[in-house]
Amino acid sequence: QKEVEQNSGPLSVPEGAIASLNCTYSDRVSQSFFWYRQYSGKSPELIMSIYSNGDKEDGRFTAQLNKASQYVSLLIRDSQPSDSATYLCAVNWYSSASKIIFGSGTRLSIRP
Amino acid sequence: ETGVTQTPRHLVMGMTNKKSLKCEQHLGHNAMYWYKQSAKKPLELMFVYNFKEQTENNSVPSRFSPECPNSSHLFLHLHTLQPEDSALYLCASSQGRNSPQETQYFGPGTRLLVL
Numbered sequence: 001q002k003e004v005e006q007n008s009g010p011l012s013v014p015e016g017a018i019a020s021l022n023c024t025y026s027d028r029v030s031q032s033f034f035w036y037r038q039y040s041g042k043s044p045e046l047i048m049s050i051y052s053n054g055d056k057e058d059g060r061f062t063a064q065l066n067k068a069s070q071y072v073s074l075l076i077r078d079s080q081p082s083d084s085a086t087y088l089c090a091v092n093w094y095s096s097a098s099k100i101i102f103g104s105g106t107r108l109s110i111r112p
Numbered sequence: 113e114t115g116v117t118q119t120p121r122h123l124v125m126g127m128t129n130k131k132s133l134k135c136e137q138h139l140g141h142n143a144m145y146w147y148k149q150s151a152k153k154p155l156e157l158m159f160v161y162n163f164k165e166q167t168e169n170n171s172v173p174s175r176f177s178p179e180c181p182n183s184s185h186l187f188l189h190l191h192t193l194q195p196e197d198s199a200l201y202l203c204a205s206s207q208g209r210n211s212p213q214e215t216q217y218f219g220p221g222t223r224l225l226v227l
Contacts (some may be wrong), residue, residue, distance in 0.1 A: 004154075034214030043202055043218040044155075045114075076215060089154070092212060099168075104154040111179060 004091050006103035013110055019076040021106050023089030026070070033072045034090040035063055038105065044088055048074060079110045115139040116219035118203050124225045125193065133188040133222050134202030142208030143184040145216065146178060149200040161186060162208050183208075193226045200224075 003026040013019040021035075032051045036044035050056045050063040050072065063076040072091075076083055086105040093099050115207040116140045125131050137144065158187035161180040174196075177189040186203055200223055202217040 032214070034215065036218075041223075043200075043221045046215060046217065049213070049215060091214075092214060100157075100214070102154075102155040 004103040006106045009107040019079045021074040024071045025091045033094040035074045036088040038086045082111045114217040118219040122223045129226040130191040137205040141205040143206045147202040195219040198226045
């Protein structure tokens, strides 16, 4: 059973600090990884994708992938109250067909 | 806006009703998905269509019946639902190339309440 695990939180971070969200997955065959942000009552919104080991930066967001250790993380610099949301990690177990499995999400709260 | 629309946005139905959820994507994608999201649970994949063919049915009860008439439209027909089926139903689409870079884009969802 392929799994994606996240700490459910809530993770509370002061405004302006770095928020660090972590995700582990169970299978080394995984090919691609995604971070979605979901505000309460809304649908998931893609914010980052990463396919190879290392860091990928986009504005205040940095995704980090370590396939040997089977984890992917998301760093949010200069956290803003608008970053308060649930962050979903998703892993694409590509074999003969794309199959994306979502984690249960980490709730992030940015306190002013 | 992601280019994926869903109607209705909210739906209240009794257990004996029949209703349908509609999803439409304007992204030129070939794969479409139905997910269920219940409170405090991970997203649950229900059905996958790739080039109008159903490629996955994730052990979904028969009271949920999907229909994909073309690559741009996806329906979820509902009948004799149970209160525990109350959830947010999300539609998503992707290019359908079955590549590692396959990325899904979500619609706004339909909030369903079964009384």
